[in-house]
Every structure is written in C-alpha cells, then in structure tokens.
Amino acid sequence: MSTFSFAEATEWRCAACDQPLQPAKVKVTYLNAVFNVELMVCPACDFILVPENLAMGKMLEVEQLLEDK
Amino acid sequence: MDQSQLRALEARCIQEEMPFCTASCPIHVDARGLMALLTRGELREARKILDRTMPFPEILGRICDQPCHPFCKRGEIGDPLWIGPLERYCVSVTDTVLKPPKLPVKGGAVAVLGAGFSGMTAALDLSRKGRPATLITARTRLGGSLPDRAGSLLPPEVFDQAEATLKRYGAEIVTGASLDRQTVAALLDKYDVLYFDWDDFTIDHLPFIPGTPDPISLALERDGCFGGGGVEDGKPFSIMHQAENGRRAALSMERYLQGVSLTAEREKEGACPTRMYTVTEGIPPASEIVPDNPIAGYTAEEAQREAARCIYCECLECVKKCAYLQEYKEYPKTLVRKTYNNLSIVQGNRSANKLTNSCSLCWQCTVICPYDFPVASACHAARQEMVASGHMPPSAHSFALEEMHYTLGENCALIRHQPGTTASRYLFFPGCQLTGTYPDTVERTYIFLTQHLEDGVGLFLSCCGAPADWAGQSALFTDVLADLTAQIRQMGNPTLIVACSSCLAAFGKYAPELTVVSLWQMLDELPLPEVLFDLPESPLTVHDPCTARYQEGVRASVRSICGKIGLPVAETTIGAELADCCGYGGLLQFANQPLGEKVATLKVSRSTTETGLVYCAMCRENLVGTETHIAHLLDYLFADPEKNPLVRAKVGLSGRHEHRSRLKSRLQSTLWQDLIGSPAPHRAIRLEADDETWALLNERLILMEDIQKVIHHAETTGRYLHNPANGRRLAAFKPVVVTYWAEYEPISDGYFLHRGYSHRMQLPEDRA
Numbered sequence: 109m110s111t112f113s114f115a116e117a118t119e120w121r122c123a124a125c126d127q128p129l130q131p132a133k134v135k136v137t138y139l140n141a142v143f144n145v146e147l148m149v150c151p152a153c154d155f156i157l158v159p160e161n162l163a164m165g166k167m168l169e170v171e172q173l174l175e176d177k
Numbered sequence: 178m179d180q181s182q183l184r185a186l187e188a189r190c191i192q193e194e195m196p197f198c199t200a201s202c203p204i205h206v207d208a209r210g211l212m213a214l215l216t217r218g219e220l221r222e223a224r225k226i227l228d229r230t231m232p233f234p235e236i237l238g239r240i241c242d243q244p245c246h247p248f249c250k251r252g253e254i255g256d257p258l259w260i261g262p263l264e265r266y267c268v269s270v271t272d273t274v275l276k277p278p279k280l281p282v283k284g285g286a287v288a289v290l291g292a293g294f295s296g297m298t299a300a301l302d303l304s305r306k307g308r309p310a311t312l313i314t315a316r317t318r319l320g321g322s323l324p325d326r327a328g329s330l331l332p333p334e335v336f337d338q339a340e341a342t343l344k345r346y347g348a349e350i351v352t353g354a355s356l357d358r359q360t361v362a363a364l365l366d367k368y369d370v371l372y373f374d375w376d377d378f379t380i381d382h383l384p385f386i387p388g389t390p391d392p393i394s395l396a397l398e399r400d401g402c403f404g405g406g407g408v409e410d411g412k413p414f415s416i417m418h419q420a421e422n423g424r425r426a427a428l429s430m431e432r433y434l435q436g437v438s439l440t441a442e443r444e445k446e447g448a449c450p451t452r453m454y455t456v457t458e459g460i461p462p463a464s465e466i467v468p469d470n471p472i473a474g475y476t477a478e479e480a481q482r483e484a485a486r487c488i489y490c491e492c493l494e495c496v497k498k499c500a501y502l503q504e505y506k507e508y509p510k511t512l513v514r515k516t517y518n519n520l521s522i523v524q525g526n527r528s529a530n531k532l533t534n535s536c537s538l539c540w541q542c543t544v545i546c547p548y549d550f551p552v553a554s555a556c557h558a559a560r561q562e563m564v565a566s567g568h569m570p571p572s573a574h575s576f577a578l579e580e581m582h583y584t585l586g587e588n589c590a591l592i593r594h595q596p597g598t599t600a601s602r603y604l605f606f607p608g609c610q611l612t613g614t615y616p617d618t619v620e621r622t623y624i625f626l627t628q629h630l631e632d633g634v635g636l637f638l639s640c641c642g643a644p645a646d647w648a649g650q651s652a653l654f655t656d657v658l659a660d661l662t663a664q665i666r667q668m669g670n671p672t673l674i675v676a677c678s679s680c681l682a683a684f685g686k687y688a689p690e691l692t693v694v695s696l697w698q699m700l701d702e703l704p705l706p707e708v709l710f711d712l713p714e715s716p717l718t719v720h721d722p723c724t725a726r727y728q729e730g731v732r733a734s735v736r737s738i739c740g741k742i743g744l745p746v747a748e749t750t751i752g753a754e755l756a757d758c759c760g761y762g763g764l765l766q767f768a769n770q771p772l773g774e775k776v777a778t779l780k781v782s783r784s785t786t787e788t789g790l791v792y793c794a795m796c797r798e799n800l801v802g803t804e805t806h807i808a809h810l811l812d813y814l815f816a817d818p819e820k821n822p823l824v825r826a827k828v829g830l831s832g833r834h835e836h837r838s839r840l841k842s843r844l845q846s847t848l849w850q851d852l853i854g855s856p857a858p859h860r861a862i863r864l865e866a867d868d869e870t871w872a873l874l875n876e877r878l879i880l881m882e883d884i885q886k887v888i889h890h891a892e893t894t895g896r897y898l899h900n901p902a903n904g905r906r907l908a909a910f911k912p913v914v915v916t917y918w919a920e921y922e923p924i925s926d927g928y929f930l931h932r933g934y935s936h937r938m939q940l941p942e943d944r945a
Contacts, residue, residue: 120898120900122899138937157907163918164936170938171938172572175571
C-alpha cells in the first residue's frame with residue numbers, strides 16, 4: 109500500500125517531551141478503510157499532529173467518500 | 178419498498194403527465210416542445226418533433242385541424258394557441274429532417290384498401306414496423322378525398338413526397354385498381370390482414386357485413402379485417418381523425434399478426450384525459466397573434482410571437498415552494514426513484530445519501546400536491562432502510578443524536594411533581610430546544626402554570642425523541658418513547674402540556690395513549706400575565722412552524738393570545754398548513770448545512786412586515802440566523818422585561834447544550850432544594866474566544882464542552898503541542914467517536930481559544 113505524505117515542517121513541538129516533530133508513517137482508519145499516511149509525530153511519545161487544513165480538507169473529503177460507500 | 182410499490186408511488190406525481198395539448202391530440206404531438214423550439218427559432222429541431230410523431234408531416238402539418246385548440250390552458254388567460262397554423266408554418270419552411278427507422282421485415286401479408294389519409298397512415302406505420310403493406314386505391318393517386326378538400330393548402334408535390342416515403346419503407350402502391358366485391362373477395366383470401374379506409378373505399382363493395390368497428394381496435398366482424406377513416410357521424414371531416422384511425426388500425430393489425438390482445442393497455446392511445454395540473458394564476462394574459470395574410474399563414478416573426486404565448490403546462494407546484502426540491506432540481510417522481518436506486522446499490526457510491534437526508538420531512542409538498550405525493554414518508558422510509566442496512570453515513574445525524582442522548586441523560590433530564598406536592602394532574606414538557614434556547618422563559622412559564630392550574634403541575638425536562646425518528650433510527654426512537662411513556666405513567670399519567678409542535682406531533686402520532694395538550698391552547702384558556710414590554714406598533718409577521726401544519730387549533734390559539742395581549746400581527750404570504758420548514762426539520766441542517774440556511778432564508782422571505790413572531794424555538798434560532806428581527810411569543814409573555822424580544826441573539830449549539838444542563842441544576846436547587854453534586858471537572862474550565870471562533874465552532878458542530886474536554890485532558894496529562902513562537906498550545910481528545918482539536922493559550926483565569934476543529938478518522942489508539 110502506498111503512503112501519502114502530509115508531513116510539513118511545523119513550529120509545533122511536543123510539550124511533554126520537549127521535542128520537535130518529525131515525519132513518520134501512521135495508519136489511519138475509518139469505516140473499515142485503512143490508509144498509510146506520513147504525518148508529523150513526536151519521535152519520543154508518538155503524539156501525532158493532524159493540522160486543521162488536513163482535518164477539515166482532505167480528511168473530511170475522504171471521510172465523506174467512505175460514508176457514501 | 179419493492180419495484181411495484183415504487184411505481185405506484187411514482188405514478189402519483191403528475192409532472193410527467195401529458196400537457197393538455199398533447200393529451201387532446203389524437204396522435205399526441207409534443208406541441209409544448211414544438212412551441213418552445215419555434216419560440217427560439219430552432220426550426221430544424223421543431224421539424225424533428227413533427228417528423229417523429231406525424232405520418233406525412235408535409236401533409237398533416239399543413240392542414241391539422243388542431244383538436245387540441247379548445248384544451249389549450251392559455252385559453253384561461255387570453256386566447257388558446259393556434260398550434261395548427263404554427264405546424265403549417267413549420268412544415269412550410271422546412272424539409273424532412275428526421276426519418277424514423279424501419280424495422281427488419283417480418284412475415285404477414287398486409288393490404289390496405291383505400292388510400293385516403295387513414296389508409297396511407299396505416300400502410301406507412303405497418304411498413305415501418307416491418308410489415309410492408311400493399312396500398313390499393315381505385316383512384317389514380319393517393320390521398321382519397323384530401324386533394325379535393327384541402328385545395329390550395331396542399332401543393333400537389335406533397336403527394337409525390339408521400340408516395341416516395343411509402344415506397345422507401347417498402348410499401349407497394351397500386352392505383353386505378355378495380356375494387357368490386359369479387360376482387361375484394363379474392364384479396365380477402367390473399368392477405369392475412371386488411372384495413373378498409375372508408376374515405377376511399379365504398380363500404381358496399383365489401384363481400385361481408387362489417388358490423389360496427391370495435392372502438393379500441395377498429396376490428397370488423399370478419400376476422401383479420403379492420404376499418405376506419407372517413408367522416409364520423411355528425412362531425413366535419415377531420416384529418417386528425419384519419420391519422421388517428423390509420424395509426425390505431427396499424428397497431429391492431431400488428432397485434433393481430435402477433436396473435437396478442439387487440440385491446441389490452443390502449444387507454445392512452447388517441448385523445449385521452451390527462452391528470453396534468455397547471456396553475457395559471459399570476460401568468461399575464463396574452464391575446465392571439467393573427468397573421469397579417471391569413472391565406473399565406475404566419476410569417477417567421479408572427480409564428481415566433483404566437484409560439485411564445487405558450488405557458489409550457491407542467492405541474493411543479495411543490496417545486497415552486499420547496500427549496501429542497503429546487504436545490505436538487507428534482508420533482509417527487511424523479512426524487513423517489515433516486516432514493517430508491519440509492520438503496521439498491523451494492524457496490525459503488527451511494528450518491529443520493531445526502532439527497533435522502535436533506536428533506537426536512539415537513540409535508541408541505543404533500544399538502545400542495547393535488548395527488549398528495551408523500552415525499553416525506555418516502556425519504557423517511559429510505560433513511561430507516563439506510564440505518565437498518567448499515568449504510569447511513571455516520572456524520573449525517575450523529576451530532577443531533579448525541580445531543581438527544583445528552584438531553585435524555587442525567588445532566589439535563591428531570592421529572593418531578595410540583596414542589597410540595599406528591600401528585601400531578603399536569604406535566605409541563607417544554608421540549609429540548611425551548612429549554613436550550615430560553616431556559617429562563619421555561620422557568621417562568623412553569624411557575625405561571627403552577628400558579629394558575631390546580632392539582633399539581635409537574636415538570637418534565639427531556640426530549641420527545643423526534644431527532645431519532647427523523648434520522649431513521651426506528652429502534653432508538655421506539656426505546657426513547659417507551660421510556661418517556663413509562664416515566665409519565667409513574668407520575669400517574671398526568672396531562673402533558675407540550676410547548677413544541679414537533680413533540681406534540683410525535684406524541685400524537687406515536688403515543689396516542691398519552692393525554693397531551695398544547696401549551697398555546699392551555700395558555701389561551703388562562704388569564705394571561707401582564708405584558709411588561711412596550712409592544713411594537715407595527716405588526717409582526719407570524720411564522721407558523723412546519724410541524725404545526727396539521728395543528729389548526731394551535732395556530733388559532735397563538736393568534737388569539739396575540740390578540741388578547743394586544744400584539745399586532747400579520748400573516749405570511751405562505752403559512753398555516755403550507756408553512757415552510759426553518760431548516761431544523763428532519764435534521765436537514767445537520768445533513769446539509771448550506772441548504773438549511775437557504776431554507777431558513779426562504780421562510781423569512783414569506784414575511785409581509787419587517788419583523789417576525791414565532792412560537793417554535795428552532796424557528797427562532799434559524800430565522801434569527803438570517804439576521805432578521807424575530808421574537809418568540811413566550812418572550813412577550815414570560816421573558817426578562819429588560820430584554821427586547823426582537824433583539825435577542827441566536828443562542829447557538831453550545832449555548833443550547835449548556836442551558837439544558839444548567840436549567841436542570843438551577844431548578845433542582847431553587848424549586849426543589851436538592852443538593853447538587855459538583856459538575857464534571859472539565860466544565861469548570863473558563864473559555865474565552867472571539868465571536869468568529871464561536872461561529873466557526875457552531876458551523877463545525879463543535880460544542881464548547883468538547884473544547885473544555887480537550888483542554889482538560891491536555892492540561893491534566895501534559896500531552897499537548899507547544900508553539901514557542903506564540904505561546905499557543907494544540908491538543909486533541911476523542912470523547913467517543915470524533916476527535917476534537919483545540920488551539921489555545923492560557924490566560925489569567927482560564928484559556929483563550931484560537932481554533933477548534935475535528936475529524937472522524939481514527940488515529941492509532943495509543944498515539945492520540
């Protein structure tokens with residue numbers, strides 16, 4: 109399965125680990141569909157950043173497509 | 178719903194019925210389509226319509242005696258259209274454009290005796306069907322009595338053209354034949370099926386007694402023989418009658434050769450009634466255009482002006498009123514077909530989910546429809562099926578259903594006897610949305626009822642379950658209603674005083690065992706409180722909620738109360754049993770937010786004055802959202818006298834959510850002196866945000882409490898992101914299904930929210 113990258117340099121840092129975020133592969137799921145995507149993640153605690161433009165853009169679009177399947 | 182039920186339902190929509198001109202035309206020429214094309218000057222396309230329906234349009238088009246004329250709806254507002262002369266214009270200025278196909282030749286020896294126009298038509302239709310006919314006339318040319326009757330209207334070459342057409346389709350033409358009894362007797366033996374055209378064949382030459390032709394099939398007494406055409410008793414010669422008889426006979430002869438019923442399913446053949454319903458009110462009258470030179474007929478310019486008088490008869494009465502049908506460019510027949518097909522999809526996209534979920538289930542169209550088409554019940558049933566088959570998109574109704582659960586839950590729901598009593602004759606049920614929008618008013622209304630009604634007025638804060646019903650969640654709705662009725666039984670079955678028309682409708686329909694009365698009808702019978710406001714001088718337009726469509730008594734009481742308190746009111750252009758929905762009905766605004774806003778704007782546009790008055794909490798919320806000054810009637814009776822009812826702001830989703838739980842705890846402590854436990858810790862978080870952010874959250878269906886949960890989770894676990902450049906924090910939390918994100922920063926006694934958003938896609942469990 110191919111991986112789409114949504115990783116972009118960001119100023120957000122993990123507060124708990126005091127670490128900059130780094131691109132990492134993440135499996136996201138919705139209604140029995142699984143997607144491999146690359147997101148910015150805290151390398152120490154795995155906190156995943158879902159930025160607003162992704163959540164309200166591509167992610168919402170895919171959610172709605174899957175809901176109509 | 179199966180296919181036959183669907184077809185029965187579809188048949189109730191009359192939009193696709195024939196317009197009056199086409200129905201009254203014996204061969205059903207699409208005159209409405211013809212008028213549209215002539216108006217636009219598209220002559221070739223116009224000619225195609227005639228080529229498609231008319232036999233020999235070069236003849237029929239020139240002398241059509243337009244039996245449609247008296248049926249033209251334009252006659253109600255001006256003069257009926259002159260469709261015949263317009264056809265004449267069309268065929269005079271165009272050549273044949275379309276040549277209908279010819280089917281492969283099948284067996285059967287077919288003869289047509291008499292070459293009048295009905296004989297010609299029968300021969301042509303049969304030859305096109307692959308049954309090449311032998312057309313026999315005693316005359317030296319085709320047309321029977323036509324050339325003599327039509328005179329200069331028919332140039333001689335049209336008969337040459339007709340002859341060429343017949344030959345092209347394989348017909349054989351025999352002219353100058355002897356058609357005496359003996360010859361005819363021989364022809365009866367030679368051919369399998371025969372047609373006798375009375376315009377060009379002398380009935381005395383028949384070697385058998387024909388009897389009266391069957392009116393449906395034109396069959397004569399002798400098997401395989403058919404007869405028609407000529408002049409009908411007591412009527413003038415009609416070319417359309419010839420065409421109709423020829424076409425009818427051809428179909429009968431084809432059926433005869435196939436050995437099937439000659440008469441089955443032929444109701445729509447020939448001039449027939451139509452169920453079409455067209456309202457001419459509001460269409461400006463227009464007089465007929467008379468050609469300058471009646472002999473030459475219409476000029477191009479005259480024809481265009483005459484055709485332009487067509488009002489294009491159709492129904493669409495429901496579509497004219499309903500923003501939903503307009504949005505999807507559907508009428509009920511096409512709409513239910515799409516919702517049905519959507520349910521049948523096994524693989525691929527169910528592209529009509531949103532369509533099915535965007536109906537407000539308000540029944541306005543059904544009231545308008547001359548055949549009571551039930552769009553609401555079709556959409557509702559489709560939703561139930563989507564839920565049952567697991568195909569309902571989770572996001573369509575989840576917010577509304579979660580709010581319903583919240584309202585039914587321990588934070589908001591309350592059922593108590595009047596303080597100091599142990600029995601209730603009445604039980605006030607304000608409903609979830611009135612409690613959410615006007616908690617103070619609910620409290621004042623309740624206290625008023627306790628002061629004016631005897632034998633105890635209990636209070637029941639809850640939800641009637643309508644959101645579950647609208648969402649197609651039948652099992653959930655049944656459970657909610659069963660639980661509500663059980664609680665009411667435990668209170669001793671008091672009379673329910675219901676403020677909301679939706680609750681009233683739901684209880685009336687699904688819980689008929691309850692005794693229910695509308696708050697408005699109850700108030701109308703009580704001495705009303707003194708109004709503490711300066712009442713407006715100019716009238717407020719009363720907007721009835723769509724759910725009061727079938728509640729005439731409620732609507733009357735509301736107006737009566739206004740009269741008693743001296744509140745001047747006016748009526749909408751469309752209201753009462755035709756009232757529009759405000760966007761909340763059927764959970765439309767959750768499934769299709771932009772359409773919800775359009776629907777609200779449309780409802781407001783029915784106002785006849787600058788300001789409005791409603792008696793449904795959701796109407797107020799949605800109509801105020803259109804930036805109109807709208808008051809709720811309870812505002813004038815029971816609201817805070819410091820607040821002008823016409824300028825109260827929209828409460829919003831978060832506000833309604835908060836109000837419900839706060840009202841319960843406040844009433845528990847003020848009326849029943851209960852000890853109230855501490856609220857959940859996240860609710861203590863103080864949040865600030867600018868108006869735009871609150872509006873954005875509302876639009877994204879995110880509650881303030883969702884954000885409080887995110888921040889509480891982040892600040893207690895330390896799991897959040899931090900932006901050193903601006904000091905903001907970003908955190909996520911998934912209370913149930915949706916993951917909420919908040920971008921915020923700490924301020925002195927709480928947090929300032931900058932952004933809020935959400936997604937339903939799941940991140941790996943241990944990483945969120």
